[in-house]
Each structure stands twice: as structure tokens, then as C-alpha cells.
Amino acid sequence: MNLRARLVIAFTSLLLIVIAAVGVMAVNASRTVLTSQVDETLDGIRDRLGGPFGRFFAAGPFAREDNPARQLAAVVVVDTAGNVVFAEPSGFTDAPDPLPSIREIPDLASSGDIETIPSDDGTLEYRAFAREVDGLGIELWAVPLDEVDAAVALIVQTVVLTGVGVALIGGGLTWWTVRRGLRPVAEMVDTATAIAGGDLSQRVGDPDPSTELGQLGWALNDMLSQLESALTQEQTANERLKQFVADASHELRTPLAAVRGYTELYRKGALEDRTELDNAIGRIRRETVRMERLVSDLLLLARLDRGQAMERRSVNLAAVVRDAVNDGRVIDPGRPIALKSPDSLRVKGDEQRLTQVVANLLANARVHTPEGTPVEVKLSRGHQDVVLEVTDDGPGLPPDSDRLFDRFNRVDDSRARDSGGAGLGLSIVVAIVKGHGGTVEAGNEPGRGARFIITIPAEA
Numbered sequence: 001m002n003l004r005a006r007l008v009i010a011f012t013s014l015l016l017i018v019i020a021a022v023g024v025m026a027v028n029a030s031r032t033v034l035t036s037q038v039d040e041t042l043d044g045i046r047d048r049l050g051g052p053f054g055r056f057f058a059a060g061p062f063a064r065e066d067n068p069a070r071q072l073a074a075v076v077v078v079d080t081a082g083n084v085v086f087a088e089p090s091g092f093t094d095a096p097d098p099l100p101s102i103r104e105i106p107d108l109a110s111s112g113d114i115e116t117i118p119s120d121d122g123t124l125e126y127r128a129f130a131r132e133v134d135g136l137g138i139e140l141w142a143v144p145l146d147e148v149d150a151a152v153a154l155i156v157q158t159v160v161l162t163g164v165g166v167a168l169i170g171g172g173l174t175w176w177t178v179r180r181g182l183r184p185v186a187e188m189v190d191t192a193t194a195i196a197g198g199d200l201s202q203r204v205g206d207p208d209p210s211t212e213l214g215q216l217g218w219a220l221n222d223m224l225s226q227l228e229s230a231l232t233q234e235q236t237a238n239e240r241l242k243q244f245v246a247d248a249s250h251e252l253r254t255p256l257a258a259v260r261g262y263t264e265l266y267r268k269g270a271l272e273d274r275t276e277l278d279n280a281i282g283r284i285r286r287e288t289v290r291m292e293r294l295v296s297d298l299l300l301l302a303r304l305d306r307g308q309a310m311e312r313r314s315v316n317l318a319a320v321v322r323d324a325v326n327d328g329r330v331i332d333p334g335r336p337i338a339l340k341s342p343d344s345l346r347v348k349g350d351e352q353r354l355t356q357v358v359a360n361l362l363a364n365a366r367v368h369t370p371e372g373t374p375v376e377v378k379l380s381r382g383h384q385d386v387v388l389e390v391t392d393d394g395p396g397l398p399p400d401s402d403r404l405f406d407r408f409n410r411v412d413d414s415r416a417r418d419s420g421g422a423g424l425g426l427s428i429v430v431a432i433v434k435g436h437g438g439t440v441e442a443g444n445e446p447g448r449g450a451r452f453i454i455t456i457p458a459e460a
Helices: 003-049 054-059 105-111 146-181 183-196 212-267 274-305 317-331 351-368 425-435
Strands: 067-071 074-078 084-088 115-118 125-133 137-144 313-316 337-340 346-349 375-381 385-392 439-444 450-457
Touching (some): 003 137, 105 115, 105 125, 212 274, 274 425, 313 351, 317 375, 317 385, 351 375, 351 385, 425 439, 425 450
Parallel strands (some): 337 375
Antiparallel strands (some): 074 137, 313 346, 375 385, 439 450
């Protein structure tokens, strides 16, 4: 049984219980009120019997004023031996009521109270009292409860019919309300089923934030968006990892192949000439240095990914940038490098790694711009951070530069040795800057070339 059916059954059952309880109380109260009215009638009879005209009153029938043809009270007189000496039934003359039972007469006479007794045939109940009459025996006066029973039966019938109607209407309204209220749950089930089938784009449609289920729908949609984003990032990371492994293998395989080739030539005795041998040893040394640099960069990136390999102390970033620019001018004397920087701007960080950031950006400009292309380095103080800008006058970044900071990403996919290094320089820049709580942005400066903007929180 589903939740909707359980809620409808529970509410309808509760409604029926309430109606039944109210009905029982109404029936009991009505019976009490009507019975008390009958008792008032018997009290009136008893008062009149005790008055100065009581004997005259007892000699004739006791009829309602509005219906003289009906005898309201039955009268039975028994002698001391218990024999009926006089009996006059209640009811209409042509359809009299059965006489009340005389078995209760002695008890009624001794108690003097008004009590309920049955008729002789058990088909009717009476409210009655009895009194002793000198020289006659015991006199019983009884008023039938048929009108009370009929009124109570009508009330019971009304309560039952009303209860059934209210239960049907309440059950229907409950079913409609629950169905409408649980509609988001059904949508969530459909959404979850679709997601379990592999469609991560499914969402709960237009949840109402003013309801609890609507808030659950918003939370579910938010969770699904985060889940889809996480899975997408994981897939992207896996693809990049595969590409990373392939690129690393390629970068290492090329120098290893060169080293192996020269050592194989030496083993076979093909390098007999001293000049050829020196050239081979020089190539082996250069490829070894290249592999060492590549492995060092990979180890550095691994340590940076784990939050290691960086110190935290006060660093004058202006001095770091100034030294890196001077080094760049020495490395490439033919390239103008302009510097705009104050004498001191301090940050909390690792001086060696920050030097590496500036050096990698200058190296990137040297590799990807023609010889002699001017480069401008600008360092300034922001609101709560320090901003480093490196701009060149080269051809700029390609239109598709989404993977600019990916590891082993290179503008020239042919990977010619003269087009750059292994493609780890900008990845190292991003890792170091993020490790300092900063950001890296890249774009093209209008009228100029590529522009890199580094933002690092300033020292407090």
C-alpha cells in the first residue's frame, strides 16, 4: 500500500472516529434530555395525585391537552396479593400500548423513584413510579418511551448518514489534497529513476519553495547539479589524467630514445671519431638535463597538489619581480622588458616559488613571441591584494585557449622542440598562485598581445 492510500485511510478513519464519538455523545445527551422531559411529566402526575383532587384525578384517564384521544400514561393497580385489579394502557384507544410489567411494582413502590421498566411483552420501555394506595394496594403510573426511542433513532440515523457523507467528502478531499501535495514526491521518484538510468540532466520541475516538499525539491536539484558537475569534473580529470600520462610518456620517451640511440652507436663502435663522440656525449647530457627538468617539474606539481613544497613568510614581491626581470634581460638581451613597480610590496609566501612564477611568465613570452618583442611587467597594490601583470606585444593567445593552463598543453600540437618546452610552465604558475590563495587570468590586450594577470593577497 502506497503512502497516499495510507494517508487517506488514516485521515478517513480518524474522521469516522471523531464523528462516531460526537454522535454517541449527541445521542446520549438527546436521550437524557428527552427522558428528563418524561420524568417531569411523571413528577407532574405524582404531584397531582398527592393534591386535594388526587383521587378524582386518578379516576379518569390522563390525556394530552392537544390530543385527548391519546392516553399519555398507563395505570396499573395491583392488590396486596399481586393481582391486577385495574389496568388502563397508554396510547390511542384503537391501538393501545402493551401494559407495563408488574414484576417491578414492589421495588418501585419501596424506592419511590422514577425508573425504567419494560412492558409485559418486552417490546416497549416505560419510565414509571409506584405508590401505595390505602385499601387498594399499589398503584403504578408509567409513561412509554416510544417517542424518545423514535427521536433517538432519528438522531442516530442522521448521525450515521451525516458521518458517511462527511467521511466520503473528507476522504475525497484528503485524496485530492494528498495527491496534489505528494506530486513533487512522484516527480522526485521519476527523476531519481531517470538518473539511475544514466540521465544526469533530469531535474524536479518547478518545486514550490514555500512548502517542505518544494524545499526538498530545490535541495535535490541543487544536489543533482553538484553531482552532475562533480561527475563531469571527474570525467574531465580522468581524461586529462590519461592525456597527462600520455604526454609525460611522450616527453620522456623522446630524450630516452636519443640517449639510447647514442649509447647504442657507442656500443657498436660507430663513434670512433673524437668529434662525433663529444657530440654524442653533449647530446646525451642535454637530453638528460631535459629529463631531469621534466621530472623536477612533475615532482613540484605533485607536491603543490598536496599543499607541500611552499614556505610561508614575509616576502618583498617587488624585489622578487625586479630580480626576475633582470634575469630575463640577461637571458635575452635583445628583448626590451619594461618594469613598473614600487620599491616594496609585501606578501606572505614562498620567495623561491614566487620567483618561479615571474620567471615562467617571462619564459612563456620569450618562447611564444618573435625575437625582440617588447614585454611589460607591472606590479601594483589593489584593495586587499597585490596585482602582477605581464603583457607582451606578440601575436596574442589563440582563440581557443581553454586549455591554456592544462599540464603538457602547448600552443603548437606538433611539439616541435623550438616551439617551447614540455608545457608545464603555466601549470606550475597556476599551482603556485593558488597555493598562495591567489588567482590567474589570461587574455589578449587590445592593440597588443597576450596579458597575464596574477592576484595574490597582500600581507596584512
